[in-house]
Amino acid sequence: METSIQTGEEDRILRTWTPLILRTILILSSVILVVGVAQTIVKAPGFYVQRFRAIQQGHLHAGESLATLAAGIRHGDSHAITTIGLYVLTLVPLVRVAFTFILFLKERDFVYVTATAYVLAGLIAGMMLGRIG
Amino acid sequence: MLTILGGLLALSIGAGFIGALSGLGGGVFIVPGLVVLAHIPMHVAVGASLISVVATSAGASVAFVRDGWTNLRVAIILECATVTGAVTGAYMAGVISPPVLELLFALMMLQSAWFAMTRHGDEILAQSDELCERLRLGGQVPDDDGTMRPYGVVNLRGGAALMVIAGVMSGLLGVGAGAVKVAAMDYLMKLPLKVSSATSNFMIGVTAGAGALVFLARGDIAASVAAPVALGVTAGALAGSRVLPHVNVGALRILFVIILVLIALEMGWRAYSRI
Numbered sequence: 265m266e267t268s269i270q271t272g273e274e275d276r277i278l279r280t281w282t283p284l285i286l287r288t289i290l291i292l293s294s295v296i297l298v299v300g301v302a303q304t305i306v307k308a309p310g311f312y313v314q315r316f317r318a319i320q321q322g323h324l325h326a327g328e329s330l331a332t333l334a335a336g337i338r339h340g341d342s343h344a345i346t347t348i349g350l351y352v353l354t355l356v357p358l359v360r361v362a363f364t365f366i367l368f369l370k371e372r373d374f375v376y377v378t379a380t381a382y383v384l385a386g387l388i389a390g391m392m393l394g395r396i397g
Numbered sequence: 398m399l400t401i402l403g404g405l406l407a408l409s410i411g412a413g414f415i416g417a418l419s420g421l422g423g424g425v426f427i428v429p430g431l432v433v434l435a436h437i438p439m440h441v442a443v444g445a446s447l448i449s450v451v452a453t454s455a456g457a458s459v460a461f462v463r464d465g466w467t468n469l470r471v472a473i474i475l476e477c478a479t480v481t482g483a484v485t486g487a488y489m490a491g492v493i494s495p496p497v498l499e500l501l502f503a504l505m506m507l508q509s510a511w512f513a514m515t516r517h518g519d520e521i522l523a524q525s526d527e528l529c530e531r532l533r534l535g536g537q538v539p540d541d542d543g544t545m546r547p548y549g550v551v552n553l554r555g556g557a558a559l560m561v562i563a564g565v566m567s568g569l570l571g572v573g574a575g576a577v578k579v580a581a582m583d584y585l586m587k588l589p590l591k592v593s594s595a596t597s598n599f600m601i602g603v604t605a606g607a608g609a610l611v612f613l614a615r616g617d618i619a620a621s622v623a624a625p626v627a628l629g630v631t632a633g634a635l636a637g638s639r640v641l642p643h644v645n646v647g648a649l650r651i652l653f654v655i656i657l658v659l660i661a662l663e664m665g666w667r668a669y670s671r672i
Contacts, residue, residue: 275469278462278469279462279463279465279469282458282462282469283458283459283460283462283463286455286456286458286459286462286602287455287459289455290452290455290456290631293452294452294628294631297624297627297628298628300620300624301402301624301625301628304398304621305398305399305402309398309399310398312398312401312402312621313398313401315619315621316401316621316622319437319438319441319619319621319622320435320436320437320438322438322441324441324616324617324619343620343621346620346621346624347620349624350448350613350618350620350623350624350627351613353448353451353452353627354448354451354606354609354610354613356451356452356455356602356606357451357602357603357605357606357607358606358610360602360603361476361603364469364473375532376470376473379473379474379476379477380473382477382480383473383476383477383480383603386477386480386481386483386484386607387480387603387606387607387610389484390480390483390484390487390607390608390610390611390614391610391611391613391614392614393484393487393488393611393614394487394488394610394611394612394613394614394615394617395614395615
């Protein structure tokens with residue numbers, strides 16, 4: 265009985281907060297992406313065409329560090345703004361899983377603490393694996 | 398510049414719209430669209446698609462989670478399998494040659510076409526098996542008269558095994574692999590049809606997110622392509638989900654299958670001629 269009360273409360277919190285997390289990050293990233301794309305149209309149309317043609321040839325200019333991107337944003341660089349928008353978008357799964365991990369930890373539901381910790385570790389391992397190449 | 402950007406946006410909106418109507422997701426349509434029509438290299442198209450899949454999954458999941466259709470516990474347990482597969486697949490995408498990736502993509506499209514043709518009705522179980530009972534995976538769905546009806550879940554191991562494959566497909570090919578996820582939950586784990594669709598949609602965000610993080614960290618996401626694609630596919634998927642209740646999806650299914658088979662043949666032929 266205790267378990268079902270705990271399950272019901274966990275589910276209620278998850279169903280209330282998860283949509284809020286998803287929607288907030290999605291809206292935030294969409295706004296940043298729209299600003300970045302709009303600024304590209306206004307400020308750097310020629311640069312965009314040049315970069316697009318290079319991508320078609322298989323030449324990527326990605327892989328900037330967060331420090332470089334932050335400096336780019338300070339200077340109003342549209343490419344840096346757009347890239348940060350993409351980074352924010354990829355926070356959706358990370359934040360959502362981190363939230364469930366904290367919730368289950370708080371409720372001492374250790375089967376699900378282990379499951380969410382594994383997923384979180386997988387997401388972080390993916391980033392590290394990408395960095396290695 | 399406006400021609401390129403307008404073209405990418407139109408392509409992405411169309412892919413998101415058809416993806417939402419067919420229930421297969423935008424990734425299945427945007428990757429071949431970018432490769433065949435926009436002449437974007439396969440791995441760049443896969444990276445852009447993964448980002449867009451994260452966005453559409455988040456957008457579509459909001460209502461499903463709030464209304465109780467998503468089985469969050471099933472999703473959390475199965476995500477262990479999909480994330481493992483997705484990270485492996487995304488890593489493999491960096492070492493497999495583009496023609497082989499395109500050939501695999503063509504095969505995946507044929508599997509999606511088969512899935513769209515063969516998906517059948519509900520078989521709701523009253524009782525979960527021992528493992529699923531211990532993990533409290535069962536749930537409730539509203540009946541035709543609005544009363545809540547409990548359902549059971551079985552065969553978690555079989556479902557998880559298929560989820561690893563779905564994860565590899567997602568990370569490798571830039572799709573949500575919803576067709577495999579729903580098949581695993583429908584056929585093997587016996588979840589109700591709408592619950593498996595909603596749960597698959599929810600899980601797709603984490604699966605694609607795992608792949609997207611590998612691509613992003615590796616520097617394989619081209620912001621100039623990924624940004625308009627993410628915005629376009631999300632807008633198209635939103636429009637598609639609004640139109641969905643007012644169209645006869647059964648009648649459109651044949652059209653979707655024909656489109657899938659034609660694109661699969663085109664991509665398969667392109668790949669075969671370069672291997």
